[in-house]
Amino acid sequence: MPDQDNGDVRIFNVETSFQKLARRPGGVPRDSAVEKARAKVDELKPGFDDWLGKQINALVGIIDKAKDGNPASDWIDIANQRSRQLRDVGTTMDFELLTFIADSLCDIFDAVEAGSELSMESIACHVDALVLIQQKPYRGLKPEQVPELTSGLRRVSEQVSTSPG
Amino acid sequence: MATPTINLRDQVVLVADSSSYLSMIIHGMLRGFGTNKVLEVRNSMDVLQALSAQKIDILLCDARLPPHGGLKLTHAIRRKIDNENRMMPILLMSSDTRERSVKQARDAGANMVIAKPISPTSLYDRLAWIALTPRQFVDAPTYFGPDRRFKIEGYPGGVGRRKGDNITAVAAESGPAMAQDDIDNLFSAARSGKD
Numbered sequence: 001m002p003d004q005d006n007g008d009v010r011i012f013n014v015e016t017s018f019q020k021l022a023r024r025p026g027g028v029p030r031d032s033a034v035e036k037a038r039a040k041v042d043e044l045k046p047g048f049d050d051w052l053g054k055q056i057n058a059l060v061g062i063i064d065k066a067k068d069g070n071p072a073s074d075w076i077d078i079a080n081q082r083s084r085q086l087r088d089v090g091t092t093m094d095f096e097l098l099t100f101i102a103d104s105l106c107d108i109f110d111a112v113e114a115g116s117e118l119s120m121e122s123i124a125c126h127v128d129a130l131v132l133i134q135q136k137p138y139r140g141l142k143p144e145q146v147p148e149l150t151s152g153l154r155r156v157s158e159q160v161s162t163s164p165g
Numbered sequence: 166m167a168t169p170t171i172n173l174r175d176q177v178v179l180v181a182d183s184s185s186y187l188s189m190i191i192h193g194m195l196r197g198f199g200t201n202k203v204l205e206v207r208n209s210m211d212v213l214q215a216l217s218a219q220k221i222d223i224l225l226c227d228a229r230l231p232p233h234g235g236l237k238l239t240h241a242i243r244r245k246i247d248n249e250n251r252m253m254p255i256l257l258m259s260s261d262t263r264e265r266s267v268k269q270a271r272d273a274g275a276n277m278v279i280a281k282p283i284s285p286t287s288l289y290d291r292l293a294w295i296a297l298t299p300r301q302f303v304d305a306p307t308y309f310g311p312d313r314r315f316k317i318e319g320y321p322g323g324v325g326r327r328k329g330d331n332i333t334a335v336a337a338e339s340g341p342a343m344a345q346d347d348i349d350n351l352f353s354a355a356r357s358g359k360d
Contacts, residue, residue, distance in 0.1 A: 010304040011312065018176060018222040018254050022296035027172030028199040030289055037197030037285035044193060051186055084229070085184045088260055091282035092190055099282055103260070 041092065048093050049134075055086055056130050063127050067120055079123075080109035086130070100143040100150060101129045104157040111161040119163070122156045129153060169293040173200040177220060180205050181212045181235070182227040182258065187281075191225060191258075194285050198292070207231070209238045216242070216250045223295070224250075228259035228270060228278075235259075236273040243274035243309045251309075252302060254295045258283065262342045267351050274310025276300070277352065280345045287345055313352070 003012040028036065062079045065071050072078065083105045090099030105126040112118050129149060132138055143150045178200050182188045188205045195203050204221075206212050208231045215221060224242075226235040239255050242248060257270045260281040270278045276295050279287060301312045343351070 008306050011301050012304070013299070014252050014302045015299075016222070016252055016254055017220065019296050019299075021176050021222060022171040022173065022292075024172040024174075026174070027170040029170045030168040030293065033198040033289050034285045035197075036199075037194040037289070040193035040197040041190060041285065044190060081183070084260065085186065088184065088187050088281040089190060092284060106260075 045093060048095075052086075052095075052098070052134060055082055056127075056134065058082060059086075060127055060131065063120075063123055067124065076109055076112055076118075080106060080113065083109060094140060095133070096142045097133050097138065097146065097150075098130070101126055101133065101153060104153045105130075107157045108160045111163075115164075116160055117163045119156075119160050122160050125156060126153060169297055171198075171289075171293050171296045173198050173292070175202060176200060176222040177202045177204065179203075179212065179215055179221045179224045181207070181209075181224065181230050181238075183207050183229075183231050184227075191283065191288070194283075194288055197285065198289060209233060209235075212238060213241075216248065216253075221250050221253055223254045223256065223292070225256050225258060228257050228261060228266070236269055236275075239270070239273040239275050239310075256291060256295065262344075262348055264343060264347075264351065267343065267348050271313055271352060272308070274308070276311050278348050280343075280348060 004010070059079060059082045062071070062075050062082070066075050066079075083102045087099050087102035087106055090096060090102060105123065108119070108122055108126065133141070138146070173195065178195055180188050180191050180195075180203060182191070182205075185205075185207070188207075192203050192205065204215055206215055212224070212226065212230070226238060228235040230238060235257050239257065242253070242255065243251060245251060254276045255274065257275040257278045258281055259266065259270065259278055262278070262280045267278050277291050279291050303310065303312050
């Protein structure tokens, strides 16, 4: 494609080093690359429980302090960050339910940060659900396998999202 | 049809995310793809420092990277005239996949948005797409970055071609989260004049 110059707008061809190097022979074919990447992720799974436990305990600690009326000034932001971290890795580590619950909790924190009324009960029931899904009967479950739990959390989250501050 | 193959060996990949655990997962996936040079940083300042210190071949950046977010960082990288990494591919990682947010990422100059949580397949396909699909650059008063009038013809080699490819209809402006396929399609929407 030729370069174009239309007054203030210039359109030009670019071949980045990434593109050049990626086209070299000797790369890993897609199927093999994906399989190897999955194997690398699997190697991390034995340590996931430990990380998950620490993340959820930290979240519980933040929420407990808030419930006791002694929160850090930026507790919502910190709790939201921790919830996002849980959400962002859950499905990758075969914990789809973790991603679902953490996503719903993030929606609550986002809504509160945007001005919705703070509902400690809504937050607490999400944190309780996070604690619950670490236990064996819930491990590896998908959201659609626990419809009462997921619909309840979603309903709570939506109420917070629509409540005026 | 042959599956796409990309060679990531000796490519310097910069992963920017505040979560060390997520970075470790992405790092592991990249290793599986054959990458042997992965750098990790936790904030925008460290991204800029890494870019000034060495050549980076591709940036994988969280859309909420502290302190100001990956979109602002992308915009800053694209607008900085004396930056040798100005045209480096940027793959934004985001859990916010509402249409408005994806459009903002595109308009900031991101090459592509990948939805979190990330799978190996999703990551490989987007890297292959960036690597094997030629895109022109646009230098305009209000935008510098990959041509947003980007037509998606399916993944290189036909792998991962989606049923909805080339369909440009998009959801409501502030609608629900979009699936990865819809995000990909949004990058093609401008070509037909619908965006």
